Amino acid sequence: MSGGHGKRGEPRVTIGRRDFFKVYAAAGVAVLQGCRRRDQELIESPVRRSTALPGASVWRRSICEQCGAGCEIEVRTVDRLAKKIEGLPSGFVNRGGVCALGHSALQELYHPDRVTEPMRRGSSGELEPVSWEEALETAATAIAAAPDATTIVAGAPSGPLLGLWRRFAATVGTPPPVHWQPADAVVEREAARLAFGESTRPAYDLARSDYVVSVGAPCLDRWRSPVHLGAAWAELTADRRGKLVQVEARHSLTAANADDWLPVRPGSEGFLARGLAGLLLGSGAVGEEGRAAYEALYPGAPPDLAATAERCGIDAGRIERLAAELARARRPLVMAGGSALEGENGVAAGAAALALNLLLDSVGREGGVFAGVDFGFEDRLAGDAAAALPPAALAERLAGDGGSGVLVVSEADPLHGMPGLEAAFEHADTVIACSAFFDDTALRADVVLPVQTDLERFQAVEPDPVRGVPALLVASPTVAPRGEARHPGDVALALAAAAGSALPWPGFQEAVESALSDAFAATRAAGDEASDPAALPASLIAGALNARQFVRRTTDAGGLVGTEEMRRAPVPDARADVPVGIVDPASLPAPAAPAGVESFTLIPFESLKLADGRGANRPWLQELPDPLSTVMWGSWAEVGTEDADRLGVRTGDIVRLTGTAAEIELPAIVLPTVRPGSVGVPVGGGHADYGRYARGRGVNVNSLLDPDRRVAGAGAFARSGVRVRIERLRRPRRSERPVIYGRGLRQAEEIPVGWAPHDGGKA
Amino acid sequence: MGRPQAGAKALDGELLGRLDRRRPGLLIGSLASGALVLVFFYCWGYQIANGIGVTGINRPVFWGFYIINFVFWIGISHAGTLISAILRVTKAEWRRPVTRSAEAITLFALAIGGLFPLIHLGRVTIFYYMIPYPNSRMLWPNFRSPLVWDIAAITTYIIGSALYLFLPLIPDAAVMRDRAAAGIKKRFYAVLALGWRGTAQQWHSLEWGIRILAVAIIPVAVSVHTIVSWDFAMTQTPGWKSTIFGPYFVVGAIFSGIAVLMIAMALLRRGLALERFLTDRVFNNLGLLFVTMSLVWGYFTFAEHLTVWYSGDLFEKNVHHVLLHGDFAVPFWTMVVVNLLIPVAVLSFPRGRRPLPTALVGCGVLVGMWLERFLIVVPALSTPRLAYSIGDYLPSWVELGIMIGAIGVFACLYFTFTQLLPIVSVWEMREGWRHAAGGGENGQAAEAAPTSAAASPVPGGGGA
């Protein structure tokens, strides 16, 4: 019998089946009451009042800073904890999308092995927790003692934070900071300067093109802005309207999705671009203006088809077809990036590829190439401080100082990302790492300053230009910072203050607001004639009465977003001095021929899960199968079927890759898509620590690279085109076997396995 | 009257004496199997404490050794009840020394086989959700699921088998009761004997009880293995979805059951010196049945694979391929050799149908039938339709421990049973002896005789 209250509160007595069961249950209940104990559960009353209802989802806008793309995100928070990241549908860059790396920022935030308090190397040689004051003082004393011998490495993407570090360097008196950025970004700028006369990373309008040739640019992998480019690709190829052709030695995810993949010999991308130019010039499909502009850059005769096919190692027919389709296309577009720019001839190759846009008249038009303009907030914060140095400058500086001095590394892990720096770090007097984790650099540091991750901090980001439209994105912190972590910008300001040369702002947010405020004033002063370079487009300040209101409105609106009218072609006036630096890739010698059957060209690549290594500490990403090799949890070497047969290697076998200075052992994955004579290895593995999920996982392929190889004409380290030897070592032990998700794929090639979906019509 | 009576007494004495004798082999066997029982429970406990993940099963091979052993042991269980029931119904005289041991095999094999699905469960603590009982959640199990039918069938079979073992045991338990000195042992036998006094009425009831059960248990036994086969055949899985799985499994079960029986008979014959009863002729006859089952099994296997091959169904052919040519070719062809080629080669000749060769062939068939179950469960699961998920399977030490431990549990139960109760049915032997002596094939007449005989402390000859 259950007595109770009905819907309206009046007592209600019913006898149901369940009550009947209870009658004979009664005996058992008596017995069991003694045995069962109810575990007490607790419910917490929060300390502070909140506007949100308990357990209710609050969505907060934020910016993803996992890479420089600047995707706007919404973070779902419940009871002040971040639960989920989603793309902001109105996001300037991403339009609602997020990539795998972006999602995993949550696991960076709540990583169990994060550094949440300042650490200093004690007398025992171990890192010990200290107070912020002590840590800052130790760091500042070291910097102030030898500002000239101090090297700053800033990992922040270009934008206000990098500007702050530049200002820091100028104020404290150190050399300009080294900007830790993808190598191909530096090369791309230089190639763009040569081809278009303006040293900005070109912005591509894929979506409105109808024929895109990507020379090495892995635009659907981890390159620049994967979410934006992915969406643009979808638009390009929707209803088979446009086509993407990938010219790349490795079968990347982009190559896998491209309508056509030209697996050229590594290092011959520039030659192909010249060869294509030859075919285009000969086809008569090229306008006079384009021909003139192109021939001004490359007065020499382009190589003929046979030579191109020979050098690139691909079928002449395919090159011919590509040229014909390019000539036929209404809005063709050529992009350059990735491994094509990371070889020693990267600048020449990049310039040759980008110059095709001149020939095809795709510069500054719909579906073409635009200048990568921005609102200049990096410079606004930097003041008149010198420009940041390219990554390779770090190696030069460290070599020049004989390895002593002070190193300040903020949000970067050069020790993992660049070979040959170990000795210099070993000899440095003081290494100061601003990091959220014990990455390889922080592990060697004398002072570790914990920094906030994306969702904990005030953000001001100038995104990678999208279709050439500039923007500045601003967001407030989403969740409370963990432990004592501070904003890296605030750390820089505190360091400067402790070193006795304080910057004019108390914090990073104030710095950005003051820059906004100055920009308002300059724009107001310039009036309609936007002659002052410090002025913003006038439309952006329209409606704001004063600087304070403008700043307030900008931060509330999440930043400043430009319009399509602000796009422009690269400024051609500066081209006068260009041809001086330009090199015809066709005039460069071919890369050395392979020496022996074991000699392979190494192609290191950024997988979309580990990126440059920063993804390695997140279980979601470690356990994410690589889309092509389907490997999880570790590194692997991609070997072609033919080569594997020759070497006697089967999938899973442990192979040794020997470079000039080092060797690594890792499992081989045999794929039918690898160009014979080349071997692909993802970067991002082999961390000495970096938290429990990354520690000792995989191998660091960067150690195979030659530390002295440079991309000619750019301060970038050349990681493509290194030659390695491959030897098969053994069948893997159980614990060494690569973790392959699509375990059946190997068998699928051997037996007729039915994966074919059958047309059953719609549900 | 005197001669048979004296003969019966001598026979009782002889048999019971043999049973009473302390045999060191049995003791060692008990200890060894006891150790394996510990292994069994340690492994199971370890698995419950740590999670089902301590096994080697994975995606897509979600079922592994536990289900293989489940089917295997249920198959073994057909050694006893079914065969002994068939023999009883057909009044085969040579059944008398073997029925008890065969029925004990059934009960213990079933108990162990029935445990395996529980061991296999991810959350064994709530296994009772599968049992239909009224509950305050107002939920019932899903009667469409073959697993629920399994529970019903196995429960029925286990109860039937227990009764079928128990009924013929009553007169013997009474003998043991009367021979035992007062104490816990006597009370134990007294409970088992259910107050048996050997009256004509009791004999009559017992006879009828056994006769009804013998007839009833045959369809139950057939249904049990059919339903076990439906765990596979009712699915969509390529390699499992087959209409002949029911009879195929039943034949396989009887086949493996006979194999166990052959081994048990050979052991009994040696261990208890029963050459007088388990004659070469018995082995010859059973050997003929054995080779027949081997051929029938071979026919089913052929039919199964031929239809799959002929159908050309892509997914079915994939499974077929890995079986015949791929990763599972070695176990597959081993199975064909030990289940078909060797039995036919050996048992086709009269000299092959002697105790030792038949027992050895039986051992081979046991291995072969275990492999058969392995080859039903694993290749089909490891070759799913979407090739991306093809997987493999390697058992962990826990699964091996439980598998070996289960053999220990079986041996332990069997040894304990042999120590406590006559493994050869004393009264049935005497009845058989009397048939032989009196030449009477008329059961009723023959059985009436002892009840009217002079008073005897042995209940079989009791009554005043």
Next chain:
Amino acid sequence: MTRWGMAIDLDRCTGCEACVVACAAENNIQTVGEEQAREGRAMHWLRIERYYEGEFPDVRTRFMPVLCQQCGAAPCEPVCPVYATYRNPEGLNAMVYSRCIGTRFCANNCPYTVRVFNWFDAEFPAPLDSQLNPDVSVRPGGVMEKCTFCVQRIQAGKDEAAQEEREVADGDVKTACQQSCPTKAIAFGDLDDPDSEVSRWAESPRAFSLLGDLDTRPGVVYLSGTEWREPAE
């Protein structure tokens, strides 16, 4: 009546796997670690199958996101002895964790191999557990799980609509995978509503069902402009 369904445009899928991580984040899917993953026990509810056709250098790559197809005639449902999986009135192939006893029969009988099993209790070392979605249970060891079409979002969508005294509109409910897809290759909604986006996609001549001849009547429709052939034998 609502019948939830999904359409996936394979021509738009680049295999970037953002959806896979989004799904893990939304649904508290445990990461099992290297050792377990090696055993084939990774627990993704959604996987991107990759297939190659042809020989170098003319290799064609195909990506196919495979998740629970939410079949109208699901082979997994009848075999479960305890009704832990059943067809719900809104066309979902429901999975009730608290009822599951772990026979794994359903997983065996799934032609798509999309069910995953909790071999051990999930581990979320603090403070990683701060991220756990409070609307989704953390499944204990011994329990089967699979894509739920983000049923917690469906429930929240209906709750929100009821609170605002209106009907659930097309687009109110977005699954986690759909939301994060950079190329917008996934549509989700009511298949019984002819005007919903998913219904319109399903009308496409490019639409087909995975393993359609099994007649499982999936709630997931794939769209592909090119024919999916069987590889040459």
Next chain:
Amino acid sequence: MAEAQRRRLYPPGARPDCRCAGLPAGIWILGLALFACGPTQNLPTPEQPIAYDHQVHIEAGLECVRCHRGAEEGVHAGMPSVQSCAGCHRREIPDHPEVQKVMLANENREPILWAKVNVIPDSAMVHFNHRAHARAGIECLTCHGDVASMTVAEPVRNVADMGWCVECHRENEASDDCLECHR
């Protein structure tokens, strides 16, 4: 028949013996009880860190939703923040020893860990939506009893009794689909 003869014919253990039937019968009854009783009917009142008195607060004119803010609009009813407790009590009986505990927690910025009164165990994997029930017009006291007359809140219904939930859902024509609560 002589006594000796009888004893021989009917040895002591040979009497019809039904004792053995007791064991299975016992197991059967116990088993039934075990299965049928469902979640325990024993509802202990948990001990709370602070002796909060519901009756006093309600008599003082506070509504349930004043403190349990999510009860009508939220998924969870929720507990009031320490700050809001302290806000009122700064004026009202700030010197009461139990109130002092609240004030102390507020000063130290420590949350108060209340013991849950109406517990659905985690193993049930139930996601109870408070506002959906409020929307359907279910009175507080249906599940929570007459809290207004309680001092320390005590459970009156076993909220973990699924059959009770299902019964009410069916009576009120709410969905009884498993996914409504379990997910």
